[in-house]
Amino acid sequence: MVAILIGGVILLTGNSRSGDINSAGSNVVIKDGIQYITIDARGGYSPQRSIAQAGIPSKLIVNTNGTYDCSAALVVRQANYQEILPATGKTEIDIGIPKAGEPLRGTCGMGMYNFEVNFD
C-alpha cells in the first residue's frame, strides 16, 4: 500500500507544470548592473524554473496579488529569507552574487510549492 502511495506521489510530481520552464529568461532583467529575477506568487510560483546569469549582483522580485495561500509564506534558504509576503505587493530579496551551477531554490512554508533559478 505504501508503494501505491509513493507511486501516486510520483505520478503527481512527474507531470508537474513542465510547460512552465522559462528558458529565454523573459523574467530576468539586468538594469544598472543589477540582475532582477521576477517571480509571481499565487497558488504556486511562476515561472517555476528560470535561468539567469551568474556572477552579477542579483535580486529576486516576488510579486503578490491577492496572495493568501501557502506561496505567501516564502522561504529562500540560500538568502536566509523567511517571511510572510504582503497579500498584494512587490518584495525585493537580495540574493548576492550567484555562482554558476548553484541553483537558488525557494519554497513555501508547507513545502508544497517551489521554484528554482539556475545560474550559468
Place this chain on the structure above:
Amino acid sequence: MKNHLFHVTGTHCPSCKILIEDILQEQDLVDKVTVNLKDETIAVVTKNEQDTNELMQSLGALIKPNGYSLSLEKLAVENKNNDIIWQALPIGMALLFLFFLLQRSGILNFGIGGQTTPTTSFLIGLIASVSSCLAIVGGLILSLSAKISQDDISDKKTIVLFHFGRLAGFVILGGLLGLLGEIIGINFTVSAILGLLASVVMLWLGLNLVGVFAKSKITLPSGIFKFFRRIEHKTLAPLLVGLGTFFLPCGFTQSMQIAALSSGSFVTGSLIMFSFALGTFPVLALLSFGSASLAHSKYAPLFFKTAGIVVIGLGSFALLGGLAGLGIIRPLFNI
C-alpha cells in the same frame, strides 16, 4: 473463586486493555481482570462460583457499547478485515486523488484583493478549508475524531470542545496579535516543527486506523496509555488541541495572522481571525461530526480503514512538504 477465559474481538488499540479492565473491574462479582491483547483473550477471576456462559453474557453487554464482543471460541475475523481493506483502499485513494486534483485545478487560486476585512477573511477561510491546508488541519481533525470515536463513546462532546477551543483560540490569539504586534509574532520554524509533529501524529493514527498494528500491537508501557486516556477524557485536551491549530503551518492562516498583526487593535485582530476560523468551520465540522456519525453506523469498519488511508496520504504529503519547507529535503512535489 473461579477462573474464566473469554476470547475478545474489537481490541484494536493498546488503550483498549485499560478501558476493558477498568469497566469490568468495577463489577462487584469480578475479582481480577487481565486482558491479553496479543492472544485477544480476557482472563476473569470471579469471587463466587459463576456460570461462565452467564458471566460472558453480562460482561459482554457491558463492553458491547465500546465495540468489543466476547466469545468462548476464537472467531475468525482475519478474512473479514482483509476484505474491508481492499474496499477501503480504492475509496481512500480516490478521495486523495480528488483532493490533489482540486489543488492542481487552480480553482482555489483566484485572488482576493483590497483590504482584509472580516468578510474577506471569512471568504479566505472558506477557501483555506478546502486548500492544501486541509492536508494538515483537516487530516489531523479527521484522524483525531476517528480515533476518538474508535476509542470511546463521548466523541461528540470532545469534538464540540475542540471546535470551541479553535474558535475561542482564534478570537483571543488574533486579538493579542493585534494588540501586542510582533511580541507573539509567529515563528516560522516553530510552526514548521509543529506541522511535522502533527504529520507524525497523523501517520501514526492513520496506520492505527488501517489496522497495521492490529496483529503486532505496538504496546507502550500501559502507564503512558493510562495517562493519555486520562487527558483524552478531560475537557482541557481537546480545547488545547483546538487552540493549537492556530499555530499549525498554513499559508492562509499565516497571511491572516499578518493582517491581524498589522491591524494594531485587539478588536480588529480578533475579528479577522474569528471570521477566518468561522470560514473554515463548515468543512472542519463536516469532517469531525461526519466521522463521528459514520463511526457509529454499520459502515464503521470500512470508514475507519478509509479514513486511515486518507490520513496516511495527507500525513505523508504534509510530512514531506514540511521537511522541504525546513530545507531538510529537496522539494518533492509542486501541486
